[in-house]
Amino acid sequence: MDQITKHLSRKNICEEIKPGASSLIIFGASGDLTFRKLIPSIYTLFKKNLLPNEFFLLGVARSKFTEEEYRQEIKNRLLEENEDNFIISKFIEKVFYISGFYDDDSLYLDLKNKLNYLDKVFNTHENHLFYLSTPPNVYLEIIKRLGKFNLTKESENSYSRIIIEKPFGSNFNTSKELDEELHKYLNETQIYRIDHYLGKETVQNIMMLRFANIVFEPIWNYKYIDNVQITVAETLGVEHRAGYFEQAGLLRDMFQNHMMQLLTLVAMEPPASLEDTSVRDEKTKLLKAIRPFEKEKINEYFVRGQYIEGMINGKEVPAYKEEKNVNPDSFVETFVAAKFLIDNWRWSGVPFYLRAGKRLKRKVTEIAIIFKDVPHSIFAKNDITLEKNALILNIQPDEGFSLKIQAKQPGSKLCLNTLTMDFNYDEFFKFKGPDAYERLLLDAMLGDQTLFVRSDAMEISWKIFTPVLEKWEEEKHNGLRLYKAGTWGPKESFELLSKDNRSWRNLDFESENLYESKIF
Numbered sequence: 001m002d003q004i005t006k007h008l009s010r011k012n013i014c015e016e017i018k019p020g021a022s023s024l025i026i027f028g029a030s031g032d033l034t035f036r037k038l039i040p041s042i043y044t045l046f047k048k049n050l051l052p053n054e055f056f057l058l059g060v061a062r063s064k065f066t067e068e069e070y071r072q073e074i075k076n077r078l079l080e081e082n083e084d085n086f087i088i089s090k091f092i093e094k095v096f097y098i099s100g101f102y103d104d105d106s107l108y109l110d111l112k113n114k115l116n117y118l119d120k121v122f123n124t125h126e127n128h129l130f131y132l133s134t135p136p137n138v139y140l141e142i143i144k145r146l147g148k149f150n151l152t153k154e155s156e157n158s159y160s161r162i163i164i165e166k167p168f169g170s171n172f173n174t175s176k177e178l179d180e181e182l183h184k185y186l187n188e189t190q191i192y193r194i195d196h197y198l199g200k201e202t203v204q205n206i207m208m209l210r211f212a213n214i215v216f217e218p219i220w221n222y223k224y225i226d227n228v229q230i231t232v233a234e235t236l237g238v239e240h241r242a243g244y245f246e247q248a249g250l251l252r253d254m255f256q257n258h259m260m261q262l263l264t265l266v267a268m269e270p271p272a273s274l275e276d277t278s279v280r281d282e283k284t285k286l287l288k289a290i291r292p293f294e295k296e297k298i299n300e301y302f303v304r305g306q307y308i309e310g311m312i313n314g315k316e317v318p319a320y321k322e323e324k325n326v327n328p329d330s331f332v333e334t335f336v337a338a339k340f341l342i343d344n345w346r347w348s349g350v351p352f353y354l355r356a357g358k359r360l361k362r363k364v365t366e367i368a369i370i371f372k373d374v375p376h377s378i379f380a381k382n383d384i385t386l387e388k389n390a391l392i393l394n395i396q397p398d399e400g401f402s403l404k405i406q407a408k409q410p411g412s413k414l415c416l417n418t419l420t421m422d423f424n425y426d427e428f429f430k431f432k433g434p435d436a437y438e439r440l441l442l443d444a445m446l447g448d449q450t451l452f453v454r455s456d457a458m459e460i461s462w463k464i465f466t467p468v469l470e471k472w473e474e475e476k477h478n479g480l481r482l483y484k485a486g487t488w489g490p491k492e493s494f495e496l497l498s499k500d501n502r503s504w505r506n507l508d509f510e511s512e513n514l515y516e517s518k519i520f
C-alpha cells in the first residue's frame, strides 16, 4: 500500500502517521517565512518524532551563508524561542545549504549533485519536496530550471512535489500562465498550492462540525439561515512587507485565498468522503455557484478602505501611506468588505458578508452563522424583539465555537436573555494543536492534497476577483474609503449591511455577553 492510500484509509483518523523517507528543499531559505514559520514547524515535527527517520532539509537562496553559518542562524533563532540546545543540535545535523542565483544553471547543477549526495547519506530514495518560498516573480524561473534539470520527474519509487506559496499569480491571466508553466513539468498530483488557513485546526473543524453532527445539517440552508458573516480582522499593519503589499493589496492578500477557503468550507455540499478529490470537487462546485460580479455593479457589493493614523491597544500607529516603503499617494486597499450571493438551492437569497482588514480594533477571525427569526413570536405583543440565534465559529485567537440562544433569566418576572453556550478548544483539550505549517508540511510529505488548493478552484477564485481588481485599478483613489486605525473599518462597510436591514455582529470585547435583558 502506498503512503497516501495508507494515510487516507487508516481506521483511526486520530493517529498521526509518520511519512516515509523524504527531503525538503526550501528556495528562499534566508527569508522571513522560512525562519519564522517553516523552520520552527519542521523543528517541532522533529521534536514530536513525526519527521521521517530518513530526512534532510536543504536550504537554497542567494545569500552567501556557509553551511555552518546557516546552521548557526537556525540554532540562534530556535534558541531565542527557548528551545532545547541538545535537540537543536540533533536537528541541525539534518540541515544543509547551498547558494546561487535562480536564473543560473550552475545553481541547479550544484543542487542536483547535492541531492544525489544527500539522498545517499540519508537514504531518502530521491523523494524531493520542493518549497517555493521566494518572492513570486521568481517562481517561474525556478520551475523551468527544475524541469530542465529533470528534478520534477517522478519514478515508481520516488516522488517530486512542489509546494507553492501565495500569491499564486496576481489575476486570472497571470495565475493561468503560472499554472500552464507548472503543468509543463508537473502533474496536478505533484503540485501543492498552500493556503495556511487550511492548516488551522479550527478551519479543519468546520468540516468536522458540519459533517460529523446530525444537528446542524437540517438547518444549514436558506430556510433557517438569514446571513453568514466572515470576519478576518488584524491589528497589525503591513509591517516589513510593504513592498509586497503595495503590489498585492488586501483583496489579493486575503480574499482570493483565505476568505474563499472559509466561505467554501461553510457553504459547500457534504463530500462523499474525506478523500482529497471528493472534498476538493465540492469546493470547486461551490466556487462555481458564486454569483459573478458585474463590473458596473461592483460598488454595490464591495467596499474598500485604507487606514489612516489611529490608536491600537493604546498606542498611536501611523497611516498606511506613512509606513516604510509605501507610496505616499498609494490607493492600495488595506480593508475590504463584500457581499456574496451563492446561486444554488441551499443558499438561495442568503447573503454572505465578508470583511478583512489591517489595523482593525482587535485580532479576530470568526464565522458567524446568523439564523432567521422565529416564524411567530409570542413575545411580540410585549414589544420584545428577539435576538437572532447565532452559531459562531471562532477561528482565532480563542479557538472554539459558541451558540447564542434566547433563554429565560431566573426570577419572578418573565425575562429573556441571550445565553452563550461556549466551547473553547484549549480549555477542553488542554493542549494546543499543531501550527498550520506543521500540518501542511506533514500532509505534503504524506502526499495528501486535501488541504491544498486545486488548479480549478484557484482559477475560479481569480475569475471572481479579477473584474473587481480591474475596476479598482481604473477608479484608483475614487471609491477608496479611509478609516481610522483601531476601528472596525470605514462606515460604508456598515452601510453595506444596513441597506439590507442587517448589521455586523458586534466584535468589541466589552459588548460580549452584555445583551440587554428583555423584561415583560
Ligand SMILES: NC(=O)C1=CN([C@@H]2O[C@H](COP(=O)(O)OP(=O)(O)OC[C@H]3O[C@@H](n4cnc5c(N)ncnc54)[C@H](OP(=O)(O)O)[C@@H]3O)[C@@H](O)[C@H]2O)C=CC1
Residues within 6 Å of the ligand: 028, 029, 030, 031, 032, 033, 034, 061, 062, 063, 064, 102, 132, 133, 134, 135, 136, 138, 165, 166, 167, 244
Ligand atoms: N512572510 C510571510 O508571513 C508570508 C509569506 N508568504 C509568501 O511566501 C513567499 C516568501 O515570503 P517571505 O519569506 O516573506 O519573502 P522574503 O521577502 O523574505 O523573501 C524570501 C527570500 O527570497 C530571496 N529574494 C528576495 N528578493 C528576491 C529576488 N528579487 N529574486 C530572488 N530572490 C529573492 C531572499 O533571499 P536571498 O536574497 O538570500 O536569495 C529572501 O530571503 C512569498 O511568496 C510570500 O508572498 C505567504 C504568506 C505569509
Ligand SMILES: O=C1O[C@H](COP(=O)(O)O)[C@@H](O)[C@H](O)[C@H]1O
Residues within 6 Å of the ligand: 234, 253, 254, 365
Ligand atoms: O497570508 C497572510 O496571512 C496573514 C494572516 O494570517 P494569520 O494566520 O495571522 O491570520 C496576513 O497578515 C498576511 O498579510 C497574509 O499575507
